[in-house]
Amino acid sequence: MSEIVVDAVGHRFGDRSVLRDIDLRITERRVGFIGANGSGKSTLARMLNGLLKPSTGTVTVDGLDVARKGAQVRRKVGFVFTDPDTQIVMPTVAEDLAFSLRRSGLSKVEIAARVQRMLDRFGLAAHTDHPAHLLSGGQKQLLAIGSALIREPE
Numbered sequence: 001m002s003e004i005v006v007d008a009v010g011h012r013f014g015d016r017s018v019l020r021d022i023d024l025r026i027t028e029r030r031v032g033f034i035g036a037n038g039s040g041k042s043t044l045a046r047m048l049n050g051l052l053k054p055s056t057g058t059v060t061v062d063g064l065d066v067a068r069k070g071a072q073v074r075r076k077v078g079f080v081f082t083d084p085d086t087q088i089v090m091p092t093v094a095e096d097l098a099f100s101l102r103r104s105g106l107s108k109v110e111i112a113a114r115v116q117r118m119l120d121r122f123g124l125a126a127h128t129d130h131p132a133h134l135l136s137g138g139q140k141q142l143l144a145i146g147s148a149l150i151r152e153p154e
């Protein structure tokens with residue numbers, strides 16, 4: 001089980017302070033951040049895999065500083081964006097899932113097997129060759145989650 005430690009984190013966008021003095025130690029399997037729109041939930045989430053470096057303080061995943069070991073951290077931590085359209089890049093559902101594994105070193109056969117597992121898991125098997133951008137909003141979110149999980153992050 002991974003451990004994420006947020007230590008004295010603050011963040012500013014320009015002269016606007018968005019996060020101040022955040023200390024967290026996360027080991028639970030499921031954690032929810034609840035807060036008003038614009039309160040900084042996504043900003044904090046982006047720090048957990050180094051998409052955003054905190055202005056002050058540090059975030060570590062299993063001891064790896066996300067600001068310095070971003071690539072290593074991103075192999076452990078999957079990430080799904082608020083808006084799935086920002087994450088869907090290939091024309092069809094199956095191609096979009098497979099795209100996540102393009103640098104995995106896995107064989108075509110193994111990639112196809114993982115794609116099929118995700119299609120089945122998220123109820124998208126009937127949409128294998130469906131244009132990804134014509135899925136419903138909820139189906140797009142499932143596809144984005146599938147594209148993150150297909151890489152088997154910790």
Ligand SMILES: Nc1ncnc2c1ncn2[C@@H]1O[C@H](COP(=O)(O)OP(=O)(O)O)[C@@H](O)[C@H]1O
Pocket residue numbers: 013018035036037038039040041042043044
């Ligand atoms: N890249 C950015 N540049 C400037 N301001 C940003 C940026 N990203 C987020 N913000 C601002 O930071 C605040 C927190 O945003 P966010 O973390 O997305 O909130 P939420 O809690 O709704 O997920 C918002 O006021 C937002 O406008």
Ligand SMILES: [Mg+2]
Pocket residue numbers: 041042043082
């Ligand atoms: Mg958000």
